[in-house]
Amino acid sequence: xxxxxxxxxxxxxxxxxxxxxxxxxxxxxxxxxxxxxxxxxxxxxxxxxxxxxxxxxxxxxxxxxxxxxxxxxxxxxxxxxxxxxxxxxxxxxxxxxxxxxxxxxxxxxxxxxxxxxxxxxxxxxxxxxxxxxxxxxxxxxxxxxxxxxxxxxxxxxxxxxxxxxxxxxxxxxxxxxxxxxxxxxxxxxxxxxxxxxxxxxxxxxxxxxxxxxxxxxxxxxxxxxxxxxxxxxxxxxxxxxxxxxxxxxxxxxxxxxxxxxxxxxxxxxxxxxxxxxxxxxxxxxxxxxxxxxxxxxxxxxxxxxxxxxxxxxxxxxxxxxxxxxxxxxxxxxxxxxxxxxxxxxxxxxxxxxxxxxxxxxxxxxxxxxxxxxxxxxxxxxxxxxxxxxxxxxxxxxxxxxxxxxxxxxxxxxx
Amino acid sequence: xxxxxxxxxxxxxxxxxxxxxxxxxxxxxxxxxxxxxxxxxxxxxxxxxxxxxxxxxxxxxxxxxxxxxxxxxxxxxxxxxxxxxxxxxxxxxxxxxxxxxxxxxxxxxxxxxxxxxxxxxxxxxxxxxxxxxxxxxxxxxxxxxxxxxxxxxxxxxxxxxx
Amino acid sequence: xxxxxxxxxxxxxxxxxxxxxxxxxxxxxxxxxxxxxxxxxxxxxxxxxxxxxxxxxxxxxxxxxxxxxxxxxxxxxxxxxxxxxxxxxxxxxxxxxxxxxxxxxxxxxxxxxxxxxxxxxxxxxxxxxxxxxxxxxxxxxxxxxxxxxxxxxxxxxxxxxxxxxxxxxxxxxxxxxxxxxxxxxx
Numbered sequence: 102x103x104x105x106x107x108x109x110x111x112x113x114x115x116x117x118x119x120x121x122x123x124x125x126x127x128x129x130x131x132x133x134x135x136x137x138x139x140x141x142x143x144x145x146x147x148x149x150x151x152x153x154x155x156x157x158x159x160x161x162x163x164x165x166x167x168x169x170x171x172x173x174x175x176x177x178x179x180x181x182x183x184x185x186x187x188x189x190x191x192x193x194x195x196x197x198x199x200x201x202x203x204x205x206x207x208x209x210x211x212x213x214x215x216x217x218x219x220x221x222x223x224x225x226x227x228x229x230x231x232x233x234x235x236x237x238x239x240x241x242x243x244x245x246x247x248x249x250x251x252x253x254x255x256x257x258x259x260x261x262x263x264x265x266x267x268x269x270x271x272x273x274x275x276x277x278x279x280x281x282x283x284x285x286x287x288x289x290x291x292x293x294x295x296x297x298x299x300x301x302x303x304x305x306x307x308x309x310x311x312x313x314x315x316x317x318x319x320x321x322x323x324x325x326x327x328x329x330x331x332x333x334x335x336x337x338x339x340x341x342x343x344x345x346x347x348x349x350x351x352x353x354x355x356x357x358x359x360x361x362x363x364x365x366x367x368x369x370x371x372x373x374x375x376x377x378x379x380x381x382x383x384x385x386x387x388x389x390x391x392x393x394x395x396x397x398x399x400x401x402x403x404x405x406x407x408x409x410x411x412x413x414x415x416x417x418x419x420x421x422x423x424x425x426x427x428x429x430x431x432x433x434x435x436x437x438x439x440x441x442x443x444x445x446x447x448x449x450x451x452x453x454x455x456x457x458x459x460x461x462x463x464x465x466x467x468x469x470x471x472x473x474x475x476x477x478x479x480x481x482x483x484x485x486x487x488x489x490x491x492x493x494x495x496x497x498x499x500x501x502x503x504x505x506x507x508x509x510x511x512x513x514x515x
Numbered sequence: 516x517x518x519x520x521x522x523x524x525x526x527x528x529x530x531x532x533x534x535x536x537x538x539x540x541x542x543x544x545x546x547x548x549x550x551x552x553x554x555x556x557x558x559x560x561x562x563x564x565x566x567x568x569x570x571x572x573x574x575x576x577x578x579x580x581x582x583x584x585x586x587x588x589x590x591x592x593x594x595x596x597x598x599x600x601x602x603x604x605x606x607x608x609x610x611x612x613x614x615x616x617x618x619x620x621x622x623x624x625x626x627x628x629x630x631x632x633x634x635x636x637x638x639x640x641x642x643x644x645x646x647x648x649x650x651x652x653x654x655x656x657x658x659x660x661x662x663x664x665x666x667x668x669x670x671x672x673x674x675x676x677x
Numbered sequence: 678x679x680x681x682x683x684x685x686x687x688x689x690x691x692x693x694x695x696x697x698x699x700x701x702x703x704x705x706x707x708x709x710x711x712x713x714x715x716x717x718x719x720x721x722x723x724x725x726x727x728x729x730x731x732x733x734x735x736x737x738x739x740x741x742x743x744x745x746x747x748x749x750x751x752x753x754x755x756x757x758x759x760x761x762x763x764x765x766x767x768x769x770x771x772x773x774x775x776x777x778x779x780x781x782x783x784x785x786x787x788x789x790x791x792x793x794x795x796x797x798x799x800x801x802x803x804x805x806x807x808x809x810x811x812x813x814x815x816x817x818x819x820x821x822x823x824x825x826x827x828x829x830x831x832x833x834x835x836x837x838x839x840x841x842x843x844x845x846x847x848x849x850x851x852x853x854x855x856x857x858x859x860x861x862x863x
């Protein structure tokens with residue numbers, strides 16, 4: 102595993118009971134503070150009832166589910182190509198990664214291999230979404246510690262990424278991008294020009310943002326050794342993504358189980374030491390630089406080919422054919438009514454989303470909707486560790502920890 | 516790590532609890548007896564290095580005798596091997612041992628499975644509903660319950676063909 | 678003249694003016710002041726909240742319309758902007774926040790989920806916040822573009838500018854609030 106200081110023996114025997122017993126203490130000392138569900142610092146709606154001893158937090162009780170939309174139940178009623186719209190709304194700061202992850206899962210179910218051009222186009226889109234997600238997270242850490250300027254400057258770049266998504270698929274935020282097997286159209290020359298312009302402008306903006314915060318005395322004092330978690334506890338809590346990498350474990354699904362031709366590229370997986378807020382901030386910054394390298398390489402080496410693979414059961418024929426040719430009409434009818442060949446099997450497919458390993462567990466029974474679809478949402482899983490991380494810290498540290506863990510409510514509640 | 520080595524180790528240790536093995540799926544899938552689940556997971560964690568719990572979810576097959584299923588995905592990060600464990604319980608007695616003492620991350624995953632399917636995890640520190648409202652009295656992901664809100668008065672189902 | 682054509686001057690309300698003074702009705706003067714200084718309460722729950730953050734950003738800049746100072750405390754806010762899906766678990770919270778706001782208060786439902794439940798016709802999602810609070814303007818979209826949010830905001834401004842001072846004391850208004858189960862202090 103190569104993590105610094107990871108104690109394998111302790112890993113196997115670690116006990117998880119984190120139970121707070123207040124009965125022997127003098128209860129008059131403790132006060133209760135209700136943080137949420139609507140609070141400017143909780144970026145999303147979830148509630149934390151904190152038990153505090155003055156300024157120090159002694160315990161926290163979490164309530165989530167304030168935006169539970171029953172995605173898994175809806176998915177049992179929708180055909181495979183309509184579930185993409187549900188995946189948009191999981192981690193809505195980086196929707197394309199969720200969309201492409203779902204398409205990869207369906208392709209795994211059907212046994213479809215995409216060509217290189219599709220893979221490279223997907224890498225470009227996914228890394229743009231990852232940059233967008235990390236821009237939000239890092240600038241919001243700045244906002245919560247008082248540095249509002251970074252947020253305003255960095256959101257301009259997010260607007261530029263929105264424009265690229267609009268060129269590619271028509272929508273800014275909840276993109277519903279691509280199709281099973283590829284894309285519905287090729288990148289237009291305007292899209293490629295916009296991506297190149299962004300790649301030229303982004304390094305300067307990221308440098309400016311880093312100069313503002315990374316070696317800033319106040320920021321470093323507020324974030325170093327604050328909100329830390331050890332590697333063993335992080336693995337026990339099933340952390341994934343930048344939060345786990347900040348704790349010292351270099352687990353990245355793009356490297357461990359490469360998908361969409363990621364193994365053609367060479368990129369660094371940044372790893373932190375203490376798992377504290379500063380490490381998470383730095384890991385996300387470095388990942389943004391690596392994403393930019395990936396996009397540049399993919400764009401420069403974009404192979405020729407078609408922008409989608411032949412998956413005739415999932416690609417609706419062009420509308421002018423449907424209205425004029427009999428075969429296209431029948432094909433469209435069969436697709437919509439669900440008379441397509443779907444094998445009866447179960448798969449688990451994972452991608453590296455902005456927050457960690459986003460997994461799709463699909464049980465297909467041959468019908469047009471999945472029998473069971475379960476989203477393995479990274480945000481839901483690592484947010485459980487929050488009470489343990491903030492016990493003993495002050496309230497302002499808890500606020501910063503919450504925003505550095507990048508908890509997105511859509512992913513929490515699904 | 517070859518499937519056969521792992522399967523041999525599992526059979527040597529707990530042969531009677533393993534009900535079936537499926538190697539044709541993308542991930543090695545082992546269906547086990549619900550009584551032995553925490554022994555098997557502890558064995559996999561301590562002896563076979565499966566120290567990462569990827570996922571824990573439920574499933575409902577109404578036509579089977581043991582209707583409610585619980586599915587565990589474990590991951591050996593060093594050798595990059597995944598394993599899927601499936602176990603089934605009846606609706607009348609949906610009890611199964613909790614694995615929170617082995618993996619802290621199972622806490623909320625088990626609460627979610629309880630909320631959606633009604634599986635009771637014995638030994639869980641705080642088994643209450645997590646995503647749905649507290650006063651909900653049924654387990655919504657079971658196949659007999661509808662997706663839409665049954666208490667709505669403003670929607671006329673006859674228009675929707677229901 | 679060429680210079681004057683470059684600027685659009687907002688028209689003054691109807692009134693009588695002469696050198697040194699301008700007379701209009703109190704309604705219109707107060708409406709003009711209120712509509713250009715609305716303090717919104719961003720009740721952002723999901724994806725529409727991110728589009729709101731983009732609207733507040735430098736590119737679309739809601740601050741131009743006087744909404745620069747976001748108030749997270751309901752006591753100090755004029756406009757409740759509900760953005761995102763409201764689940765049944767959250768509905769009492771929306772009503773509680775609305776009750777805490779001081780009169781005059783307006784509500785804008787941004788996004789399809791807040792207006793009518795949106796894509797999510799499920800057992801856990803409230804099908805529109807107008808089941809718990811009275812809504813003034815609905816902005817459809819999933820999520821609505823920032824231009825649409827600004828358009829909705831401008832419609833609120835129109836409503837605010839044209840409201841009579843007696844509306845909040847009328848019996849019809851009180852009956853409407855009672856029909857939602859919202860407690861009135863006076």
